[in-house]
């Protein structure tokens with residue numbers, strides 16, 4: 001199993017997660033990376049993704065695990081020759097089985113393109129958004145794991161995985177509460193964290209340790 | 212990144228499917244090379260449909276492969292995006308480099324069918340380009356249009372500086388060369404158009420002399436004609452999401468209602484070796500999981516078996532599917548049923564009885580319908596059948612014949628498979644008399660009559676288990692005829708309809724019949740003039756176009772239709788339609 005860490009930026013950040021899932025087997029086919037298929041009546045390619053990043057956000061921490069016998073270096077090179085700039089791979093890892101990044105995800109770091117400021121969560125932080133046909137108002141403060149100063153910009157760690165917080169919703173909440181003008185298309189996702197045996201660590205660290 | 216691109220990125224998250232508007236598809240050619248002239252293809256429908264159009268991919272590739280020229284694309288923005296562009300004072304932009312349409316040398320619309328005419332104006336409007344050619348000065352690009360609707364361009368001709376009639380591969384390049392020369396030598400638009408007139412297939416509406424004819428452009432050496440072996444790969448799901456092979460142009464069947472069948476003559480086949488080579492190259496360059504064949508009657512293709520043999524090992528190695536669409540009943544064989552995928556079979560008998568099929572020259576016999584049995588043997592459990600209602604001379608008996616075919620198939624299925632769970636879906640379109648067909652003079656049945664016949668069929672089909680029935684909108688069919696057989700008087704009607712809010716007329720959620728009725732009324736034009744029967748001695752708006760097939764031949768076919776006499780398939784021998792004066796029919 002080879003895991004590629006890739007970016008999703010430029011025009012590619014407007015491709016939805018679902019579309020990219022479908023597209024990945026196409027990319028690997030034109031890259032001539034042989035992908036193993038599941039057995040059974042309806043075989044599908046054994047490709048596994050990290051949790052979706054919201055449309056429009058620039059991500060530097062996307063992962064795809066590919067079940068293949070090809071060497072990592074070769075997969076990496078071939079993949080990169082077959083994708084546009086906005087989807088380039090930046091690193092590769094090898095592991096014995098599907099690392100299940102999606103299932104283990106707990107949080108992710110984002111940097112918002114705005115000067116660092118104190119985000120006060122003591123009274124909660126609400127945001128209203130549309131869910132299907134209804135409007136939902138939610139207190140999202142519990143899903144903000146922390147904030148940090150990222151070279152003068154506002155960095156945040158948000159819940160990811162099953163009970164995630166979409167970065168665009170936090171942007172909306174901050175824009176409303178603090179009169180900011182954070183645009184979703186300027187948000188950058190820098191790091192994805194997973195919970196392994198009760199310890200939170202970056203996916204890179206996890207993959208390096210996994211045999 | 213240009214300023215427009217930045218602004219577009221900012222509004223993208225407030226519209227549905229933003230990937231429609233960013234471009235960046237795999238295999239996008241170099242947009243930065245030095246060039247003499249720039250072309251923008253405009254497709255007046257949404258991205259997912261436009262991207263599925265083979266003709267556009269071919270021409271895009273032809274222009275971009277030329278060292279002197281660049282072609283970009285622009286698809287009609289969905290209404291949500293159109294509104295956002297207006298709100299933000301942004302003009303309509305090309306996909307590749309976010310360049311306003313106004314800044315191109317040539318803007319070419321691909322007009323695939325009549326219900327897109329309102330979107331033609333929608334796109335010009337968003338681009339801040341005046342509708343009528345006569346109102347556009349030297350500061351505007353040359354606006355042209357081509358595609359199947361150019362068979363009768365009169366309703367939209369006043370919007371165009373020129374119309375490109377026929378196949379664009381050579382014509383587009385010739386026009387671009389001229390425009391580049393004109394730019395370098397300081398010619399006026401009129402001077403360029405004066406010369407463009409001389410290019411085969413180019414019609415300049417403002418300069419057509421009395422009695423002058425425009426001869427349709429035809430690619431004579433189809434075998435070696437350019438083909439996009441590195442087509443664009445969309446980033447989102449589109450309608451035809453696969454590699455497409457064009458096996459041949461034209462059609463040998465001669466169905467009398469079919470415009471494409473006559474318009475794309477002469478019949479020119481490409482060798483199976485070449486097709487297989489292209490298919491492999493396309494899969495390697497795109498990663499598509501499927502190859503499909505595109506031609507008017509794919510299974511008539513002489514090299515089909517050879518092609519399938521050539522491709523088979525490659526398909527198995529790459530684990531891709533190979534789809535055989537629109538199989539013609541008469542050439543359907545068990546091997547084909549087995550080698551294509553086992554989802555649903557599609558057949559188009561078009562009419563319910565042998566009598567009516569003879570009238571329309573759909574040479575499919577009842578015995579051949581029984582051929583579907585071979586597909587049942589091969590494991591198929593569902594069949595899609597296409598028919599037309601309102602064909603010339605149609606009676607209720609013909610309509611009920613459709614139900615009879617369904618019963619026959621059910622019985623056949625039971626005999627072969629000893630099961631009753633066959634699914635049949637019957638899809639009915641309304642007959643549309645189209646220019647350049649033997650039925651171009653026919654009347655279209657009235658709206659009330661369409662509804663009566665539809666309900667007659669629905670009732671008959673309801674009695675058969677496992678049959679579903681769908682039909683196309685009756686009103687859109689009326690509009691389609693009026694626009695298809697229209698003359699220049701319809702240009703202001705289209706403008707009026709657009710002003711009243713018409714756009715995306717091919718989408719049921721946007722089509723508004725009342726708007727069109729109002730637009731005809733406001734312009735003092737009677738829709739009935741275009742929908743009723745046309746007298747044979749009348750000069751038709753499209754008579755000045757020479758598509759190869761002679762008017763005399765079409766008329767002869769019409770008369771044979773009324774006598775129920777069929778015309779043989781061209782593969783059995785030339786019927787003398789006249790098309791081969793424009794290029795050799797390679798099948799005879």
Ligand code: SF4
Pocket residue numbers: 463476477478781784785786787788789790791796799
């Ligand atoms: S020229 Fe002859 S063979 Fe060719 S399309 Fe016409 S009738 Fe058929």
